[in-house]
Amino acid sequence: MNKPALLDRHRQRLFDAPATAADPIGIYIHIPFCSHICPYCDFNTYAGKESLIPSYLDALQCETAFWARDFGGRRAQSIFIGGGTPSLLNPKQIRGLLDTCRAEFSMEKGAEVTIESNPNDVSLRYCVGLLEAGVNRISIGAQTLDRPGLRVLGRLHESDTVSSAVSAARDAGFANVSLDLIYGWPGQSIATWHNDLGQIMGGAIGGSIPDHLSLYGLIIEPGTPMADAVTRGILSPVDEDTSADFAELAASLLAAAGWIHYEIANWCAAPRNASVHNALYWRNGDYAGIGAGAHGHAGQLRTMNQPSPARYTKVVSSGESPRTNFEIIDANTDKVETMLLGLRLIQDGVSLDRFQSRHGISLEAHFGTQIAHLRDQGLLECDEHSVRLTVRGAMVANTVCAEFL
Numbered sequence: 001m002n003k004p005a006l007l008d009r010h011r012q013r014l015f016d017a018p019a020t021a022a023d024p025i026g027i028y029i030h031i032p033f034c035s036h037i038c039p040y041c042d043f044n045t046y047a048g049k050e051s052l053i054p055s056y057l058d059a060l061q062c063e064t065a066f067w068a069r070d071f072g073g074r075r076a077q078s079i080f081i082g083g084g085t086p087s088l089l090n091p092k093q094i095r096g097l098l099d100t101c102r103a104e105f106s107m108e109k110g111a112e113v114t115i116e117s118n119p120n121d122v123s124l125r126y127c128v129g130l131l132e133a134g135v136n137r138i139s140i141g142a143q144t145l146d147r148p149g150l151r152v153l154g155r156l157h158e159s160d161t162v163s164s165a166v167s168a169a170r171d172a173g174f175a176n177v178s179l180d181l182i183y184g185w186p187g188q189s190i191a192t193w194h195n196d197l198g199q200i201m202g203g204a205i206g207g208s209i210p211d212h213l214s215l216y217g218l219i220i221e222p223g224t225p226m227a228d229a230v231t232r233g234i235l236s237p238v239d240e241d242t243s244a245d246f247a248e249l250a251a252s253l254l255a256a257a258g259w260i261h262y263e264i265a266n267w268c269a270a271p272r273n274a275s276v277h278n279a280l281y282w283r284n285g286d287y288a289g290i291g292a293g294a295h296g297h298a299g300q301l302r303t304m305n306q307p308s309p310a311r312y313t314k315v316v317s318s319g320e321s322p323r324t325n326f327e328i329i330d331a332n333t334d335k336v337e338t339m340l341l342g343l344r345l346i347q348d349g350v351s352l353d354r355f356q357s358r359h360g361i362s363l364e365a366h367f368g369t370q371i372a373h374l375r376d377q378g379l380l381e382c383d384e385h386s387v388r389l390t391v392r393g394a395m396v397a398n399t400v401c402a403e404f405l
């Protein structure tokens with residue numbers, strides 16, 4: 001296969017990476033409910049517990065106030081309602097959560113507000129309700145447009161449902177629509193992947209081209225029903241080389257269409273469509289992690305909440321903290337995380353100035369040996385602003401990152 005057209009692109013700086021303590025924070029809200037559990041899923045989510053939703057939402061609102069107090073007035077630039085399946089909530093419930101965020105935090109004007117959604121839930125009326133509630137970015141979990149693929153992935157929608165969802169989002173007025181796709185599922189061929197991407201980039205899905213794509217290589221996690229099916233020989237996993245071919249095909253098609261590969265798994269049609277919220281994670285920034293099993297990051301503190309929604313709700317409603325784990329991030333770990341996360345940002349990489357101002361030491365002084373070694377192998381490139389993965393480095397990002405551990 002030819003090298004991706006990505007080789008010829010010009011870098012476009014989208015963010016200042018890494019974040020510093022002066023940067024605004026993000027707010028993540030976890031909705032741990034799904035109508036059924038997909039066989040590859042290892043997220044913190046539960047089916048058949050929707051009756052817990054009303055009391056769970058009350059608990060989320062209480063925890064939002066805890067976090068606002070902890071962050072002491074720092075501005076928030078984004079809200080991300082993820083899951084699970086947040087689109088199981090109705091627009092009134094979403095508005096309640098957003099109203100609480102707006103009351104407790106000082107939100108930046110035009111803050112990005114994203115909801116993850118299941119295509120089955122995304123009607124015109126639903127989208128209008130979301131926009132009225134203050135959501136301005138919708139991420140639709142398409143995963144694939146291939147019918148056998150949808151069945152292998154255990155999804156309950158069809159490609160037509162994805163089309164209807166995109167069309168509903170556009171008709172309602174969403175100007176920032178993202179699709180999630182999975183590649184490398186058992187049985188997938190290059191031809192089916194090409195077909196998925198071709199339909200999407202040709203505007204055949206819902207009559208418009210999305211503004212953003214998240215492309216995830218399937219990882220078959222131990223303990224999932226899909227891993228069990230592989231062990232029993234019912235499904236055959238895609239090998240690493242083939243998975244790399246899928247990634248190269250996507251890189252080639254999207255770069256040819258002028259899209260920006262701004263993070264290892266994420267592409268946007270224009271800089272304004274890059275995910276502000278997720279970029280905060282990759283910039284090693286601070287964010288509130290609200291809800292069952294949510295992770296938060298505040299300065300040198302990393303938090304993790306009680307994963308069970310029932311226990312989470314009980315603890316929060318009795319006025320106690322839902323945090324079951326926390327970790328003090330030492331200075332060395334913080335530098336490593338800045339490096340590993342920042343390298344995921346294909347365009348921006350790790351800014352020399354920002355590294356110095358955040359960590360009080362230059363990137364050269366701290367990681368100079370590793371950077372030189374990886375640069376000599378053609379896996380990193382450097383200029384007076386930043387250190388970044390090369391195209392070849394992005395294909396073996398895990399190997400590159402291991403050098404900094």
Ligand code: SF4
Binds near residue numbers: 042043084
């Ligand atoms: S819809 Fe998403 S979160 Fe829910 S079970 Fe499927 S993969 Fe997991």
